[in-house]
Amino acid sequence: MEQSDITELDHHEELTRENHGEFEEEEKLRDLPKMKGLMSTGENLFLYEGFWIPEFLLKSVVSFQKHFVARDTDLILASSLKSGTTWLMALAFSIVNRTRFKTHTNNSPLLAANPHDIVTHLELKYMESESPNFEDMIPNFPRLFHTHFAYELLPPCIKSSSSACKIVYICRNPMDLFVSLWHFVPKFRSKNTTAPSPPHNLGECFDMFCRGIHDHGPYFDHVLGFWNASLESPHKVLFLRYEDLKEDCVFHVKRLAEFLGFPFSEEEEKRGVIMEIIELCSFGKMKNLNPNTCGTNFSGIPNSAFFRKGEVGDRNNHLTPSMIECMEKLVQEKFKESLFRFK
Numbered sequence: 001m002e003q004s005d006i007t008e009l010d011h012h013e014e015l016t017r018e019n020h021g022e023f024e025e026e027e028k029l030r031d032l033p034k035m036k037g038l039m040s041t042g043e044n045l046f047l048y049e050g051f052w053i054p055e056f057l058l059k060s061v062v063s064f065q066k067h068f069v070a071r072d073t074d075l076i077l078a079s080s081l082k083s084g085t086t087w088l089m090a091l092a093f094s095i096v097n098r099t100r101f102k103t104h105t106n107n108s109p110l111l112a113a114n115p116h117d118i119v120t121h122l123e124l125k126y127m128e129s130e131s132p133n134f135e136d137m138i139p140n141f142p143r144l145f146h147t148h149f150a151y152e153l154l155p156p157c158i159k160s161s162s163s164a165c166k167i168v169y170i171c172r173n174p175m176d177l178f179v180s181l182w183h184f185v186p187k188f189r190s191k192n193t194t195a196p197s198p199p200h201n202l203g204e205c206f207d208m209f210c211r212g213i214h215d216h217g218p219y220f221d222h223v224l225g226f227w228n229a230s231l232e233s234p235h236k237v238l239f240l241r242y243e244d245l246k247e248d249c250v251f252h253v254k255r256l257a258e259f260l261g262f263p264f265s266e267e268e269e270k271r272g273v274i275m276e277i278i279e280l281c282s283f284g285k286m287k288n289l290n291p292n293t294c295g296t297n298f299s300g301i302p303n304s305a306f307f308r309k310g311e312v313g314d315r316n317n318h319l320t321p322s323m324i325e326c327m328e329k330l331v332q333e334k335f336k337e338s339l340f341r342f343k
């Protein structure tokens with residue numbers, strides 16, 4: 001047998017082993033506990049390493065964990081669904097790219113596209129390919145990413161203290177978040193109208209949410225993972241609250257800019273750059289921008305679905321006193337060993 005034949009055989013054996021490994025991996029994923037979640041378009045959620053992951057993202061989380069290579073300059077925006085993702089994306093993008101796209105010159109990409117089409121979603125990139133190419137990201141320095149995956153699911157290269165990349169997490173009161181999610185469900189489902197529709201009854205959805213059976217849930221564990229990480233590594237993980245941003249946007253935008261490594265100079269402050277960014281990213285402005293009033297984003301969700309009311313306290317208009325009491329008890333129980341409090 002010639003040397004080239006042996007090499008070919010080795011290669012073939014390696015490929016077979018690799019394929020076999022992949023097959024075993026897929027089998028393992030299929031064996032995970034599964035449930036129909038409150039969002040899903042008839043699709044299952046799988047309990048992967050403690051979190052309910054929609055079926056369409058299951059292989060993506062594994063590839064992301066295995067193949068992502070973090071750079072020290074990477075900035076990762078993280079959030080659960082409906083906690084202020086779109087707002088955080090717009091703010092972080094504007095802060096980091098403010099010399100490239102000056103807000104006052106009206107050339108910000110946010111005027112032409114939904115923030116979800118501007119900031120790269122890690123999980124969706126890993127859906128497209130096991131090892132996506134991030135070279136075509138525009139702008140690609142620093143790389144600004146978003147993920148809904150829980151802290152526990154992030155690859156070690158992001159979390160490691162030897163990597164300088166940074167994470168910003170935004171959380172929101174679970175009752176307001178639930179109300180927002182509940183309104184979002186039909187819009188999310190509308191992109192797949194042929195699928196059978198699971199219940200959209202407020203009480204049933206609330207029950208599922210409290211049991212943690214929703215995309216990327218349980219929400220409380222999602223929050224705790226990032227909260228604890230922010231306490232352990234405050235230089236690496238910044239923890240923000242939707243309600244704080246609403247209350248004192250200037251203070252928190254400055255904090256965000258400093259954390260991201262793009263602090264505002266005194267001169268910029270005097271020129272009103274901070275206020276320009278806040279205004280551009282405000283709910284009222286963004287909701288009415290052309291790209292956000294029509295069309296759908298890359299995953300088929302109407303762009304307008306990301307802008308509903310943008311207020312704190314909508315829970316009082318939708319939840320019954322007994323639902324509120326139930327959630328308050330649950331929160332007390334879940335966070336009793338933590339200093340964390342929702343607003």
Ligand SMILES: Nc1ncnc2c1ncn2[C@@H]1O[C@H](COP(=O)(O)OS(=O)(=O)O)[C@@H](OP(=O)(O)O)[C@H]1O
Pocket residue numbers: 079080081082083084085086087176179180181183281282283284286306307308309310311314
């Ligand atoms: N710029 C701005 N300022 C303040 N609030 C905003 C903004 N953009 C979106 N929103 C409100 O945030 C809610 C959507 O949350 P997410 O962006 O996390 O949704 S998603 O997970 O990306 O689908 C949703 O909240 P509700 O209005 O309570 O449903 C949006 O209206």
